[in-house]
Amino acid sequence: MEGARAMTLNVDHLAKQFSKNGQETVESLIDINLEVKDEEFVCILGPSGCGKTTLLRIVAGLEHPTSGTVKIDTTLIDRPNQKLGMIFQDYSLYPWRTVNENIAFGLELHDVPKEKRDSIVKKYITLAGLSEFGNSYPHELSGGMRQRVAVVRALAVEPTVLLMDEPFGALDAQTRNMLQNELLDIWQKTKKTILFVTHSVDEAVFLADRIVVLTPRPGRVCEIIHIDQVRPRDRTSVEFAKVRRHVLDLINQKCSLQ
Amino acid sequence: MKMMNLTVIALVAIALVLMTAGCTQPAQTTNSTVGILYSKGVGPMPMLLATHQIDGYIAWQPFVSIGSESLIGKVVAYSGQLPPDNSNVNHPCCILFARDDVLTQNPDLVTAVSALTQVSSRYINEHPAEAAELEADFLVGKGNFTYGNVTVSSVNVLNDAFPTVRYTNEPSPDWVNGTKRFVNTQIQLGYVTDKLKNATADQLDARLFAFGPYQNAKQQIASGAIKTPPKASKQITIGYLNGDMHSAALHIALKKWQYFNDTYGVALKPRDATQTRPEIADLIVNGVPVAEIKLVGGDAGPQVMQMAATDVVQMGYVGVPPTIAAIDKGIPVKIINPVNTEGSGLVVDANAPVSDWKSFIAWAQQRSLEGKPLKIAAPGKGSIQDVMLQYALKDSGITFKETS
Amino acid sequence: MNRIFLKLASVQRRSFLKILLPVAIIVAWEVLAIVLNNQFILPSLQSVFAVLLNPTADILGNGNLVDNAIISLERVIAGFLVAAVIAIPLGIWMGRSEIVHELFDSVMQLLRPIPPLAWVPLALAWFKIGLVSMVFIIGMGAFFPILLNTLDGVKGVKKTWIETAEILGAKEHQILSRVILPGAAPTIWTGLRVGFGIAWMCVVAAEMMPGTNSGLGYLIMSSYNWGQVPVIIAGMIVIGIIGVGFDYLFKMVDRRLFAWRELER
Numbered sequence: 001m002e003g004a005r006a007m008t009l010n011v012d013h014l015a016k017q018f019s020k021n022g023q024e025t026v027e028s029l030i031d032i033n034l035e036v037k038d039e040e041f042v043c044i045l046g047p048s049g050c051g052k053t054t055l056l057r058i059v060a061g062l063e064h065p066t067s068g069t070v071k072i073d074t075t076l077i078d079r080p081n082q083k084l085g086m087i088f089q090d091y092s093l094y095p096w097r098t099v100n101e102n103i104a105f106g107l108e109l110h111d112v113p114k115e116k117r118d119s120i121v122k123k124y125i126t127l128a129g130l131s132e133f134g135n136s137y138p139h140e141l142s143g144g145m146r147q148r149v150a151v152v153r154a155l156a157v158e159p160t161v162l163l164m165d166e167p168f169g170a171l172d173a174q175t176r177n178m179l180q181n182e183l184l185d186i187w188q189k190t191k192k193t194i195l196f197v198t199h200s201v202d203e204a205v206f207l208a209d210r211i212v213v214l215t216p217r218p219g220r221v222c223e224i225i226h227i228d229q230v231r232p233r234d235r236t237s238v239e240f241a242k243v244r245r246h247v248l249d250l251i252n253q254k255c256s257l258q
Numbered sequence: 259m260k261m262m263n264l265t266v267i268a269l270v271a272i273a274l275v276l277m278t279a280g281c282t283q284p285a286q287t288t289n290s291t292v293g294i295l296y297s298k299g300v301g302p303m304p305m306l307l308a309t310h311q312i313d314g315y316i317a318w319q320p321f322v323s324i325g326s327e328s329l330i331g332k333v334v335a336y337s338g339q340l341p342p343d344n345s346n347v348n349h350p351c352c353i354l355f356a357r358d359d360v361l362t363q364n365p366d367l368v369t370a371v372s373a374l375t376q377v378s379s380r381y382i383n384e385h386p387a388e389a390a391e392l393e394a395d396f397l398v399g400k401g402n403f404t405y406g407n408v409t410v411s412s413v414n415v416l417n418d419a420f421p422t423v424r425y426t427n428e429p430s431p432d433w434v435n436g437t438k439r440f441v442n443t444q445i446q447l448g449y450v451t452d453k454l455k456n457a458t459a460d461q462l463d464a465r466l467f468a469f470g471p472y473q474n475a476k477q478q479i480a481s482g483a484i485k486t487p488p489k490a491s492k493q494i495t496i497g498y499l500n501g502d503m504h505s506a507a508l509h510i511a512l513k514k515w516q517y518f519n520d521t522y523g524v525a526l527k528p529r530d531a532t533q534t535r536p537e538i539a540d541l542i543v544n545g546v547p548v549a550e551i552k553l554v555g556g557d558a559g560p561q562v563m564q565m566a567a568t569d570v571v572q573m574g575y576v577g578v579p580p581t582i583a584a585i586d587k588g589i590p591v592k593i594i595n596p597v598n599t600e601g602s603g604l605v606v607d608a609n610a611p612v613s614d615w616k617s618f619i620a621w622a623q624q625r626s627l628e629g630k631p632l633k634i635a636a637p638g639k640g641s642i643q644d645v646m647l648q649y650a651l652k653d654s655g656i657t658f659k660e661t662s
Numbered sequence: 663m664n665r666i667f668l669k670l671a672s673v674q675r676r677s678f679l680k681i682l683l684p685v686a687i688i689v690a691w692e693v694l695a696i697v698l699n700n701q702f703i704l705p706s707l708q709s710v711f712a713v714l715l716n717p718t719a720d721i722l723g724n725g726n727l728v729d730n731a732i733i734s735l736e737r738v739i740a741g742f743l744v745a746a747v748i749a750i751p752l753g754i755w756m757g758r759s760e761i762v763h764e765l766f767d768s769v770m771q772l773l774r775p776i777p778p779l780a781w782v783p784l785a786l787a788w789f790k791i792g793l794v795s796m797v798f799i800i801g802m803g804a805f806f807p808i809l810l811n812t813l814d815g816v817k818g819v820k821k822t823w824i825e826t827a828e829i830l831g832a833k834e835h836q837i838l839s840r841v842i843l844p845g846a847a848p849t850i851w852t853g854l855r856v857g858f859g860i861a862w863m864c865v866v867a868a869e870m871m872p873g874t875n876s877g878l879g880y881l882i883m884s885s886y887n888w889g890q891v892p893v894i895i896a897g898m899i900v901i902g903i904i905g906v907g908f909d910y911l912f913k914m915v916d917r918r919l920f921a922w923r924e925l926e927r
Contacts, residue, residue, distance in 0.1 A: 080831075301889060309703060501888065534723030534724070
């Protein structure tokens with residue numbers, strides 16, 4: 001990870017159609033173009049059903065586009081790739097494994113020797129602030145704690161890009177805010193590129209360098225907004241409210257039209 | 259005047275019509291019926307009788323003796339006494355059969371088994387008390403039977419039963435005729451419909467019997483030397499009926515193998531002497547083990563014949579009617595020789611107003627009139643007991659139908 | 663009565679309830695036996711206990727209760743293991759591949775409702791008399807619960823679990839061993855528990871086949887053949903106790919290893 005290798009994630013003319021009952025085709029995404037630069041924090045914002053989760057899954061290599069490509073630098077992404085880590089909304093922790101064992105999962109898959117594994121796990125569990133819970137099971141943890149484990153589990157195999165699908169959607173407002181701050185913290189420490197899907201304007205404005213606003217189905221890129229505000233951003237500031245207003249207007253007007 | 263004449267004629271005509279109508283009406287017949295219940299095997303019969311779910315049962319020994327010894331029932335008639343009068347004395351009962359392929363491939367083996375059966379039967383006839391004890395051991399480890407509040411010793415039961423079974427192996431002309439009478443009976447009852455139904459006399463003989471091995475064995479026993487058969491290429495399975503003492507010759511042979519080995523040079527030596535009913539034995543002739551024999555008990559004759567059809571057993575001791583029915587269906591077996599005659603009986607509830615067949619029929623008619631026809635249990639459709647009962651009832655003018 | 667009951671601690675309460683019904687049954691049995699006074703309809707408790715409390719006494723030349731119970735157990739375990747060894751991999755395969763599932767599905771649905779006893783004549787004809795045909799019958803009993811539960815468990819593995827593994831770089835065999843198997847394990851274990859129970863029920867059916875000379879099922883049939891009702895009931899009780907015992911063992915393992923399943927919900 002050293003060196004000035006600036007990675008670029010490119011989404012080119014991506015489209016996705018589903019066939020319903022084998023006859024009708026439903027268009028989910030139309031002509032998505034996106035360039036994500038190294039260490040960027042990009043949010044994909046849109047109403048339910050606009051295809052943002054589908055877009056993320058295609059970027060992750062879990063689904064195939066009907067047309068168009070996803071590339072990291074020159075590598076075509078058509079199947080899951082270790083450079084792209086993913087965090088699901090339901091955390092998807094393995095309930096039969098302890099926290100330590102969950103974090104170690106990816107390392108086990110690649111036969112990383114035990115000693116090295118243990119030290120990596122220790123590093124990341126500390127990053128998550130959960131050092132005392134190494135031997136606990138996911139069902140013994142709160143929602144927020146589980147999500148932290150999910151994040152560091154993905155980080156343990158050192159992906160370049162983190163894909164996050166509404167990861168804080170199931171949490172209460174307080175925990176969500178706390179985790180948003182922690183995420184920014186981890187992002188700044190680990191210098192990952194993050195592609196973050198959400199339907200919450202507040203969340204997007206708080207977290208992102210850029211916000212990609214999608215139209216309702218079929219999802220198109222309506223607008224891409226740059227947010228220059230310095231972090232940590234103050235949710236109560238006038239600046240913040242202005243940006244929020246702007247984004248909301250976009251969603252309600254320009255981006256809700258086909 | 260004319261009106262009157264017409265009326266009279268009309269009335270007379272009507273009267274005539276009514277009268278002739280009355281005459282041509284069929285007379286009322288009372289059909290007495292008995293229900294036959296097929297319980298799989300004879301085991302449940304004493305129980306069914308004791309709980310009054312049946313009124314009687316016809317079974318092979320020792321279940322007739324069990325019925326009377328345990329005071330649950332009393333004997334109406336032994337099978338030799340069943341009508342049609344005198345036709346059932348010495349009636350064929352159980353036989354030894356062998357599959358055609360065994361007969362072709364190793365006839366001397368079948369001869370040896372027949373020889374062993376013959377010398378064992380002789381032993382039974384000469385030592386009935388010892389045979390009773392050995393048979394009680396084979397069947398139930400000489401244990402006691404508890405029926406309700408009565409406990410009977412199996413040895414006592416067998417002692418009571420043995421005299422009612424005739425152990426004989428000679429396919430005399432009488433016996434052969436008796437067997438052929440069974441064929442006719444079964445044809446009438448609809449149990450024989452195919453290969454034996456329209457067979458000529460010669461065809462019948464050829465299809466049913468293969469007495470060669472028996473005759474050879476008889477000669478060899480008389481001359482004091484049994485011919486050693488070639489070693490069997492694979493295991494031979496011999497079937498017999500569970501809880502049935504008609505095949506006592508087989509059982510005694512197993513229990514007293516050493517005696518038969520020393521006296522006649524033919525023996526069935528169990529591999530595991532501790533088993534009450536040995537499963538594997540060696541057929542030893544003149545000191546040479548010539549075959550590994552597996553012994554399998556079946557619940558009823560038809561079941562054993564089904565196993566013969568699928569080559570699960572190659573020889574067996576079963577009743578004549580199941581064998582006849584099997585041959586009729588095309589199962590490739592032949593009757594080698596008889597192993598016993600008679601040895602079954604009809605038992606009714608201890609409190610029934612019956613002392614012999616005549617009073618039994620009267621009772622059947624009475625109960626039929628009352629609308630509660632008798633229920634008699636028989637082991638398995640097509641078994642010899644079933645066939646004999648049906649024929650006897652028919653002869654006495656009673657109809658029967660299967661019941662549950 | 664209620665007051666005493668409420669005063670007991672919760673654990674004691676549950677134990678009390680558990681033994682209440684069996685005790686009531688025993689009492690009712692004794693009373694009925696005396697009233698009916700018919701050993702065939704209801705043998706007295708003593709006669710049954712006489713058999714149970716003498717488990718090493720020979721019964722009608724068939725050996726004793728203990729030996730026969732062990733023989734039955736050996737057979738059931740053999741049949742059960744054969745069924746498991748075939749059903750679990752097949753279930754996993756069917757669960758992972760839609761094509762394989764479709765291929766086997768119609769045949770499975772056809773065979774499933776057939777009671778193991780119906781297979782006896784065929785088993786005898788194919789495998790002759792002996793352990794193989796018995797293992798076949800017992801195995802047929804255990805097979806479908808194990809197969810269907812395995813299938814169910816595999817299909818029930820969360821898609822995101824599998825996708826997480828794929829993203830982290832797992833190969834197919836690793837997905838199988840580290841996600842599918844542990845994820846499906848609780849359901850598979852339930853299938854094994856149910857399958858064993860059914861296999862154990864098949865003991866009587868399997869040991870009814872001709873040529874069987876031993877085992878609890880045979881003991882019961884033989885006693886039936888001689889009308890010895892107390893032995894039949896004693897045999898039934900032993901079968902019941904062993905069945906309960908094994909079910910309890912399965913449940914204990916489930917509690918220990920698969921606690922996470924309940925708490926996941």
